Amino acid sequence: MTAISLRNLDISYGDTKVVREVSFDVAEGESFALVGESGSGKSTVLKAIAGLAPDWTGDISVLGQPRSHGIDRAFSRTCQMVFQDPYGSLHPRKPVDWVLREPLRVHGIGARDARVAEMLAAVGLDQRFRFRYPHQLSGGQRQRVAIARALMLDPKVMLLDEPTSALDVSVQAEILNLLKTLRRDQGLTYLMVTHNLPVVSFMCDRMAVMNKGRIVEIAPAEALHDGAFSDAYTQQLYAASGGAEPSA
Numbered sequence: 001m002t003a004i005s006l007r008n009l010d011i012s013y014g015d016t017k018v019v020r021e022v023s024f025d026v027a028e029g030e031s032f033a034l035v036g037e038s039g040s041g042k043s044t045v046l047k048a049i050a051g052l053a054p055d056w057t058g059d060i061s062v063l064g065q066p067r068s069h070g071i072d073r074a075f076s077r078t079c080q081m082v083f084q085d086p087y088g089s090l091h092p093r094k095p096v097d098w099v100l101r102e103p104l105r106v107h108g109i110g111a112r113d114a115r116v117a118e119m120l121a122a123v124g125l126d127q128r129f130r131f132r133y134p135h136q137l138s139g140g141q142r143q144r145v146a147i148a149r150a151l152m153l154d155p156k157v158m159l160l161d162e163p164t165s166a167l168d169v170s171v172q173a174e175i176l177n178l179l180k181t182l183r184r185d186q187g188l189t190y191l192m193v194t195h196n197l198p199v200v201s202f203m204c205d206r207m208a209v210m211n212k213g214r215i216v217e218i219a220p221a222e223a224l225h226d227g228a229f230s231d232a233y234t235q236q237l238y239a240a241s242g243g244a245e246p247s248a
């Protein structure tokens, strides 16, 4: 089954169109990367899927469910987003326990204690972390909490926006390994934005390359082993990265 389907997606901020005619499918269970230079529109595509981009046209569907404009509760149960800066999804004055329960409260779901314990364990945090505040956590621990929060509603699709680029290199590897394990154990589909080709090589099955708001090439991640890309822009990106051997 197709997990994410985008057709002719155009996205604007005011009068400026920043994403043009973007179409691709991500299969269920697949890990798919969106790569490209800064400003090419990668994060904006994720935001539109998550309902955070105000002005878009085209078709977005997740697991066969079309996305409407604005807040879509049913949609957010199946599809959750993790941001580069985990502070974005953690309330600075609330403890981890509160942060993890919040999505359940919003959706009126019970069995909260057990779910909090289960998700903390799934991201490798001990139960004592429930009572810590975001400022008492390391960057890697904050990102683990943000991932646990995203998983609280048992989503099938995760939108990952540079989930490790704000972290130290050794912590990046830990979080990438965690994401890999969670994908396998929870049967998740990933759509991941990154500018880091080694991360694509380590984490992803396929990648779409964006340049100035458009997709210029969709290729299997294996192409990163020998740089066998058909598009000139992709070849340039590959050369600029100095190759793409896995980093973790």
Ligand SMILES: Nc1ncnc2c1ncn2[C@@H]1O[C@H](COP(=O)(O)OP(=O)(O)OP(=O)(O)O)[C@@H](O)[C@H]1O
Residues within 6 Å of the ligand: 013, 018, 036, 037, 038, 039, 040, 041, 042, 043, 044, 045, 193, 195
């Ligand atoms: N809230 C906003 N208002 C106006 N323009 C925006 C807004 N957010 C992004 N843009 C513009 O949209 C374009 C695409 O931005 P986007 O963040 O999607 O790029 P990106 O490829 O994810 O870049 P990066 O890798 O730097 O995050 C850029 O020109 C950016 O300046």
